[in-house]
Amino acid sequence: MVTLVVATSADPASIGPASSLLAMPGWHPGPSLQDAASYTNKEVRLIKLDKRLVVENHLDKRWEEATGETVDDVVFLSKHVASSNRPALTIHPIGTPHLREGEALTAGGKPGWAAPPNPRIGPWFRLLKNIANSHNLVPEFGVTLEATHHGPEINSPTMFVEIGSTEEYWKRQDAAQAIALLVWEGLGLGERIAVGNWSRDNDRNKILLGIGGGHYVPRHMDIVQKDGVWVGHMLPGYSLLMEDPREAKSPTNSAVVGGTWREIIRVAFETTKLAFPGGEVLAHLDHKSLKGWQRNAIIRFLTEQNIKIGKPSDFCPC
Known part of the structure; x- marks a missing residue:
């Protein structure tokens, strides 16, 4: 089982x-x-592509077919x-469950789809905050989770780790070094144990499925920043x-509130459950961001x- 780390020369915040x-x-x-060139280090495979990442569909399957190695997760x-x-x-999970058939796929994915969220998202978010603070990137840089969005289409547990938000910052060497250190420590490439490996025997077996809120999911993030919290998909309002x-x-009830919201929640729940075998996925609602009729229907x-x-x-297990 290997972890794929994927970068592209078309993006300075990726190749840096x-x-x-x-x-x-x-x-x-x-x-x-x-x-595309690749590099190996223990159970990690770094791939350097030359196209936009959101159109590089099924990289896990393509790697398995080319090498015979089974992909555990993708970063x-x-x-x-x-x-x-x-x-x-x-840091964020990926998926486009809100898109309908026939809508333009401007950022990859496919209608009604979400990848299993990488279980490392919560632990790596906390690790990234520590690294950013220790490297004096805070408060200039914000460290945040984002809601589930964009492609590429893939079936393995996946997350995006990003530097924003303009070309000046995409090219910042100190930010690039912080992300590199996140991957290095997070995947256990140094002397430390890898961060965020999920086990079905994990006694901290509750996973947050975020529903509601804005793109930067502040109320869900308030919980995830606490030690020991696991997080799956986060669906913004x-x-x-x-x-x-x-x-x-x-009348206001879930049977008559139209729209595709039920399928969106169902896909997010099922793929989060798939990413955390043996865990219990609990929905966390951002109540203040939802109107009364929305909250009641959900x-x-x-x-x-x-x-x-x-x-x-x-x-929180603490």
Whole structure:
């Protein structure tokens, strides 16, 4: 079982951390993947591509077919773009469950799809905060989770680790070094034990499925920043496509609130469950961000699906 770390020369915030990582000891040339170079270090395989990452579909399957190695999980190194232009280091799961058939795939993926979230997301977010603080990147850089979004289509547990939010920061060597150190320590390439390896025997077996909130999921993140918390998909309010029943003059319950929101939640729940075998996935609602009719419909639907709703204290083993 190997971990794929994927970078592209088309993105300075991707190739920068990859170059810093390859400057660390223990790397050796690996097999090529359709003319893309790779490098090996213990159970890690770093692949250097030359296209946009969001269109590189099924990299896990392509690697397995080319090498015979089974892919355990995938980490993409990428740039982050935000209208605020604020410098940031971000981590997030991927998927486009809110897209409908026929909609343009401007950022990869496919309608109604989400990849299993990489179990390392929560532990690596906390590790990244520590690294950013120790390297004096904070407060200039924000360290944040993001909601589930974009492609590429893939079936292995996956996450994106990003530097934002403008070209000036994408090229920052200190940010690249911090991301390289995150991968180095997180995957146990140095002397320390890898961070964020999930086990079905883990006694901290509750996983947060975030529902509601903005793109940077602040209320979910408040919980995930505590030691020992595991996190799966995080669905922002804008991705929950719900039709206001007041416009249809219908009673407010999950059976009549139209839209594709049920399937979006179901896909996020099932893929999170797949990523954490033996764990218990609990929904965490950002109540303040949801309107009353939305909150009522979601709670009713979760109850119908036997998906438990967790309080902040349910996720923290401390």
